[in-house]
Amino acid sequence: xxxxxxxxxxxxxxxxxxxxxxxxxxxxxxxxxxxxxxxxxxxxxxxxxxxxxxxxxxxxxxxxxxxxxxxxxxxxxxxxxxxxxxxxxxxxxxxxxxxxxxxxxxxxxxxxxxxxxxxxxxxxxxxxxxxxxxxxxxxxxxxxxxxxxxxxxxxxxxxxxxxxxxxxxxxxxxxxxxxxxxxxxxxxxxxxxxxxxxxxxxxx
Numbered sequence: 001x002x003x004x005x006x007x008x009x010x011x012x013x014x015x016x017x018x019x020x021x022x023x024x025x026x027x028x029x030x031x032x033x034x035x036x037x038x039x040x041x042x043x044x045x046x047x048x049x050x051x052x053x054x055x056x057x058x059x060x061x062x063x064x065x066x067x068x069x070x071x072x073x074x075x076x077x078x079x080x081x082x083x084x085x086x087x088x089x090x091x092x093x094x095x096x097x098x099x100x101x102x103x104x105x106x107x108x109x110x111x112x113x114x115x116x117x118x119x120x121x122x123x124x125x126x127x128x129x130x131x132x133x134x135x136x137x138x139x140x141x142x143x144x145x146x147x148x149x150x151x152x153x154x155x156x157x158x159x160x161x162x163x164x165x166x167x168x169x170x171x172x173x174x175x176x177x178x179x180x181x182x183x184x185x186x187x188x189x190x191x192x193x194x195x196x197x198x199x200x201x202x203x204x
Contacts, residue, residue: 025083025084025087026083026084027040027080027083027084028040028041028080028083028089028090028091028092028106029148031091031144031145031148032096033140033141033143033144034140035095035096035097035137035140036093036094036095036096036137036140036141036144037093037094037095037096038091038092038093038094038105038141038144038145039091039092039094040080040083040091040092041076041079041080041090041092041104042092045076045092045101046069046072046073046076048100048101048129049072049075049076049092049101049104050067050068050069050072050073051129052103052127052128052129053066053067053071053072053075053127054066054067054068054072055129055130057130058127058129058130061162061163061165061166061169062127062163078090078108079104079106079108082106082107082108086108086109088106088107088108088109088122088149089106089107089108090104090105090106090107090108090125091104091105091106091141091145092104093105093128093137093141095132095137101129102128102129102131102132102137103126103127103128103129103132103137103138103141104126104127104128105124105125105126105127105138105141105142105145106124106125106126106145107122107123107124107125107145107149107158108122108123108125109121109122109123110123112161112186113186113187114161114184114185114186114187114191115184115185116184116193118159118161118184118193121156121157121158121159122149122153122156122158123158123159123160123161124142124145124146124158124159124160124196125160126138126141126142126169126172133168138172139172139175139176142172142175142176143176146158146176146177146196150199155198155199156198156199157195157196157197157198158178158195158196159193159194159195159196160173160178160193160194160195160196161184161186161191161192161193161194162191162192162194163191163192164183164190164191164192166192170192170194173194174194176196177196177197178194178195178196179194179195179196179197180192180193180194181193181194181195
């Protein structure tokens with residue numbers, strides 16, 4: 001088991017590294033499925049990543065404003081950097097048939113100012129280019145990521161937050177085993193809170 005994601009102490013919003021943090025993976029573990037490769041981000045992913053994050057259909061449920069290249073680069077670095085700090089992070093999702101970068105999926109703890117709080121928990125999220133929608137790629141990638149989590153970490157409930165207008169992402173969450181909870185409040189606005197129930201045994 002890698003080191004380490006760990007919940008912060010109550011009342012302390014700062015991430016607290018575990019004693020085992022020195023064993024955290026430096027990069028995302030490589031996962032291959034029938035059609036996809038989940039891998040660590042590379043610098044040359046920026047063009048494709050920035051194209052996705054500038055797409056109005058992608059960002060309308062992520063704050064509404066298309067990301068410029070600088071903001072896209074910052075987001076890419078954040079997702080990649082989680083691995084060495086926390087032992088969880090974001091995978092680049094590559095289609096095996098043509099090696100195209102079609103999205104990302106993973107786990108993170110952004111210490112969100114949210115009620116109820118999910119700070120200290122391994123929040124799950126995903127973003128896929130619209131050209132990859134409707135083909136089952138997000139489900140395939142999400143199941144692979146969750147399979148890795150179940151094999152790697154102790155049984156843990158996993159939260160996810162989704163804009164209340166984002167029906168497709170909610171349906172994906174349900175396919176991945178998440179259940180809708182009472183809506184949360186994030187930055188003063190209501191948001192849908194989903195939670196994957198605690199798995200008491202490894203695997204799905």
